[in-house]
Amino acid sequence: MSQNIALVDDDRNIIASVSMSLEAEGFEIKTYNDGEEGLKGITDNPPDLVVLDIKMPRMDGMEVLSKLRETSNLPVIFLTSKDDEVDEVIGLRMGADDYITKPFSQRLLIERIRALLRRQQLQNTEPKANSEEMIERDDLLLDDSRHLCTWKGDKVNLTVTEYLLLKALAMRPGHVKNRDQLIDLAYGENIYVDDRTIDSHIKRVRKKFKAVDTDFNQIETLYGIGYRYKEQ
DSSP, X not given: OOOEEEEEOSOHHHHHHHHHHXXXXXXXXXXXXXXXXXXXXXXHXXXXXXXXXXXXXXXXXXXXXXXXXXXXXXXXXXXXXXXXXXXXHHHHHHTOSEEEEESOOHHHHHHHHHHHHHHHHHHTOOOOSSSTXXXXXXXXXXXXXXXXXXXXXXXXXXXXXXXXXXXXXXXXXXXXXXXXXXXXXXXXXXXXXXXXXXXXXXXXXXXXXXXXXXXXXXXXXXXXXXXXXXXX
């Protein structure tokens, strides 16, 4: 079954070239020329993944992402110009799963899309007859079969990337994971993502937990080394 990609960009050349490349790979593509049109289309007909430009007329990518994240954890890849480092960080903190800097190779974008969709599929697999896909760490519960995360019984809505990063840490409380290890676990060994991306995701995970419990402090930063889930 074909997977659906929503492409939101005001650059018609990018719309045309990316659409052709993705369709050649077997994806179904829906394109939107500005943020306002894209938000309405994505909300009315949710795709499997969104590729979203940051700078657009009528409604920029940041606002589109912010509104999407109010109701949806759809995987989102940002397209950003090479001078927009601040935008990249803000976008990741707001809940984007990945970003690609323009100009980019079509092959790189396709690999990032496939990697993110694979991670999404792993989280959406049907429940098995055993409970191996469930992790309980005192107040934390992670259930892979439902992509469910709860803290003290309250649901914490995580994106695919956020869930995988938290799971990687919670699997072995007290053990430090450096950023390279977390990148491999969340993105795969063949995808390049810089350290700042991981840091932004971890900050957002903390923020989401603190929204349900202001005393949450289970994810520890070891400066210059990495992160660990605190033993209780």
